[in-house]
Amino acid sequence: MTVALLAHEKFPEDAKTAVSMLRYADDEIVAVLDRDRAGTRVSDHLSGVQDAPIVAGMDDVDDCDELLVGIAPIGGGFDDSWRPDVRAALERGCDVTAGLHYFLNDDEEFADLAAANDCELRDVREPSPDLTVSEGVADEVDAEVILTVGTDCSVGKMTATLELYEAARERGADAAFIPTGQTGIMIAGWGNPIDRVVSDFTAGAVEEMILEKGNDHDYLFVEGQGSIVHPAYSAVTCGILHGAMPDELVLCHEAGREAIHGYEDTPLPALPEYVDLYESLAGPVHDADVVAGALNTRSLDTDEGARSAVDAYSRTLSVPASDPIRFGSDELLEALL
Amino acid sequence: MTVALLAHEKFPEDAKTAVSMLRYADDEIVAVLDRDRAGTRVSDHLSGVQDAPIVAGMDDVDDCDELLVGIAPIGGGFDDSWRPDVRAALERGCDVTAGLHYFLNDDEEFADLAAANDCELRDVREPSPDLTVSEGVADEVDAEVILTVGTDCSVGKMTATLELYEAARERGADAAFIPTGQTGIMIAGWGNPIDRVVSDFTAGAVEEMILEKGNDHDYLFVEGQGSIVHPAYSAVTCGILHGAMPDELVLCHEAGREAIHGYEDTPLPALPEYVDLYESLAGPVHDADVVAGALNTRSLDTDEGARSAVDAYSRTLSVPASDPIRFGSDELLEALL
The missing domain is CATH 3.40.50.720 (NAD(P)-binding Rossmann-like Domain)
Structure with missing residues (x-):
């Protein structure tokens, strides 16, 4: 087209x-x-x-x-x-x-x-009228489900998801991208706008997409939204976490971000707290571990500074990390595929 | 009327x-x-x-x-x-x-x-068209905000909230009830049906009610919904937790419940895990502690059995507990007011 x-x-x-x-x-x-x-x-x-x-x-x-x-x-x-x-x-x-x-x-x-x-x-932001509540069965699909989760909004979750999806396909993996926001939906040409669905159907609208694609691929890369500690958007984040029932999480963060964007009185928790929160919240519905970290280094001028920030991020999370735009997705895919 | x-x-x-x-x-x-x-x-x-x-x-x-x-x-x-x-x-x-x-x-x-x-x-389930995203300012109201949170759906959160609200008023406290579901809205004659709002506005729809009532009362008793580990409804729970910015939480549970109602493959986590989850999820937005427990003992035939279940629930949570319908709300109010 x-x-x-x-x-x-x-x-x-x-x-x-x-x-x-x-x-x-x-x-x-x-x-x-x-x-x-x-x-x-x-x-x-x-x-x-x-x-x-x-x-x-x-x-x-x-x-x-x-x-x-x-x-x-x-x-x-x-x-x-x-x-x-x-x-x-x-x-x-x-x-x-x-x-x-x-x-x-x-x-x-x-x-x-x-x-x-x-x-x-x-x-694309008008939800389908057929959406309903989750049945809690997204973990029954054949594919490994990988979800990007964030420390905040606008840290690069969609970009990380698309970079991982494309890099996985370049390696020959049978992967699909699961869009959850308007830009992802426009790129993919399909998808449910999770931030616009009825709140009771948040998890269900994600589950529906996992069920639609999950038995036709080996890996699903699910675009995350918001952050589990966001004062306004955490409901969407939580619904995606429980509706997608991911096996693996990629924690996305922007270098230098210290407070929730637009809510400057709300400092970001320490990074290990995010790991604990996402894993302990996912666990009762479906076990998921943070296995990789994506760091957005757009605010750092030099590649050297960015590399050192990525290394520190990896050490703090105790998992492989990269800036997929600046340094590619190899380290992340090693952990994910 | x-x-x-x-x-x-x-x-x-x-x-x-x-x-x-x-x-x-x-x-x-x-x-x-x-x-x-x-x-x-x-x-x-x-x-x-x-x-x-x-x-x-x-x-x-x-x-x-x-x-x-x-x-x-x-x-x-x-x-x-x-x-x-x-x-x-x-x-x-x-x-x-x-x-x-x-x-x-x-x-x-x-x-x-x-x-x-x-x-x-x-x-009453049709949301107002004026709802929008949360500004993260519910903690600026004068009132102490008390939220009921649950181990599952249908464990008695609305009933506990209303019992606490009425008992507090009987003691002369200046309290208001903040309804979040259709039954609560019918009883109160006002309120936002949180499970029907656009998911992006979940926290905002709660915040709006806190701001409306929070400077006219000393205590707000907010009706919780769902459970933070519910496969379908956790988004609503999470949005209420962050939108209401409660100071104190009352953990509601039904004696004998072992799995999520309607999702029998999903066992309930241990009770202390709920305490950790609710507190660690609330904390980054606004600190909240579980200070009391409400146990629904409708499945237990004898008052003796119910009393012993309440005592065990209190010991497990390390906070005062009661079944507000069976044994009244005195112990709970001691901890809350």
Whole structure:
């Protein structure tokens, strides 16, 4: 499929979804829409990802099957300055996908245009109406289930999960990626948005995905969310931990992070406390051990400093560690596969 | 307010909501509708609760302000055999309240009748559209926050919470009850149904209630849900623990329970493990200690056996314990107030 990514005024720093699509999606990205950087190319800003031209709007995009909203403002609303591009895409018969809290399908103009032009509006954050409570049977699948868990939000759990999944496949392992958030769902093209489901169905919505894929693969890499000590999002983390019934955990952390992001009065517990908490909370439902650590070293300028931070992280956790983006996933896969 | 309770074919054993209304609500219960037990009285079946006649249907109810659906079939659907009574109530201008997953407001016949007769349909399980993420500030209220936590579902957390709340008020303490489930909400006449909110808002929906009441009272008794090791519902439990930011926890358990109800392959952890888990999970957000234990001894026939079970429970937890229904709440309040 050919895809254009909408990232007006935000590419690349504040366009997490667009950048992740360029890095991980199998789709061909034909353009990035950013009116502030039109005329440059993705490769002028980022390395290690698909290249594509950056254009001012849909009128400068030749041919594409889908326009994907690759940015999300705080609150998850729809910015009306994006409307002309969404309208233009639909008028050309191009599907439009978004992961906003504002659902495109509830927008009358877009719904009418999609119907008239026989194309689809995909709100990946709208949960399926068929979700229900967990039966507690995710551990019955054949696959080994590996879950990323975090010390906080935004420490790199999705990235670590995708890096591990891709590296495992490069080694020839039969692995699948289980997405749980809107960006993961856009990359994978399927999945349940766990943070938007009814709270009673949190574990059940994860279990459903494990059961769907678990007997067709040897390894499932499950994208974690939040942190078990997050003042706002721990419910989602806990539901994923018990719904996925993982065999192995990868503890993800960002070097230098000392307090919960946005809740600066809440200091992060010591790292060994996280290991104890995740393992003792998982155990009564299904035994899971922290067997590897992923450290996000983006705040460290030198590779030398990053290497030494990774080594210290590994010693503290007593398990192999790496920054999968900076140093690859080899040490982690040795522990996991 | 005068209330009739619908409990067809289920009173009293399988009518938890109806029985709890009779036990705890301030409303005057004018009748219980149960076509199988019509002609008897509540006092023929239960002691220690309001008495009321049991009748076959709304036609036998004289005067009432509200019909409340006091039973919930598995799955939370609406049983069509209740329709004539709901219809009759609305035609008389009587409000109708339910805590089902099936919303009365979505039923065209009921919505039309309510509009025509100027009365209200209240679906207490439908969350407010204004809920959002927690700010992590519930610990800023003046009140001492006391949360019941459980070893499993259906061990008596709501009952323990209400007994403690009422006993505290009898002692002259300025206490409020914070409901988190549909029965608690019906009894209190307000509250957020935490198991139905968007999972990202689980903690936030509890925090909102703590902030609403926390500066007007000295003690808040918060109704817990589920269990932190429940394969399906732990997300709700975790969100309440972090959203309420309690100062003190009361661990609730049912004597003789050995496995998670409905998940018989999942044995309950040892009781001290629960204490460790709840305290170590709460700590990073707000310190909370298990300071008392509530043991539900309904399965034990003799008071002697129940007393000995309570004593053993107290020794195991190293905190005061009681069965608040059987032996009152004095020991617990000594530890809590």
